[in-house]
Amino acid sequence: MNDERLWAPWRMEYVSAGGAKGADAEQFVEPTAWRDGADRGCFLCRAAASYEAKAVQDRRLLVIERGDQAFALLNRYPYNNGHALVAPLRHVGEFEELSSAEHAECIALIGRLIRVFRGRMNADGFNVGLNLGAAAGAGVPGHLHWHVVPRWSGDHNFMPVVGSTRVIPQSLEAVWELITDDLRSAHGHAKAPLKTSVI
Secondary structure (H helix, E strand, C coil), X not given: CCCCCCCCCCHHHHHHCCCHHHHXXXXXXXXXXXXXXXXXXXXHHHHHCXXXXXXXXXXXXXXXXXXXXXEEEECCCCCCCCCEEEEECCCCCCHHHCCHHHHHHHHHHHHHHHHHHHHHHCCCEEEEEECCCHHHCCCCCCCCCEEEEEECCCCCCCHHHHCCCCCCCXXXXXXXXXXXXXXXXCCCCCCCCCCCCCC
């Protein structure tokens, strides 16, 4: 018998912790300060909060960049390798409620991530979009966020159709290291504020 193996050792943490809720609960510590208007049950608000050990928590929460108005993090349950989310720091669910500064910084951050993914992961294209409201598929309808999904020619195969399984070739930790290293090195080892005028 020639059974094929799909090697995904990072799944063991998810399985042994009792699924998504168990795995996430172990990673969370209480923030030192929540943002004004934050929803404490919102994973984006938790990631946007302030922490005493910011670098450690950014890694645990998969935050790859923070600005004055917006931030980006890796999707814990990605559609494809490198799938990131870009959101305003403020808990806001309606597109028209975004301030001009929030909108500009979110778009600038999306552009910056696209450049990094092209340069570091040789992405051939991207799916970029947001789902507004539960009826449109928003998993967190109260906190607006864009999906930035790197794509490669031929990156889809039979697995999602036949096996209802997505093949993600890198661990989240490896992608986090790759992307944050690139973002830091672009600014001399320190994360500079996002320049909203450059898109």
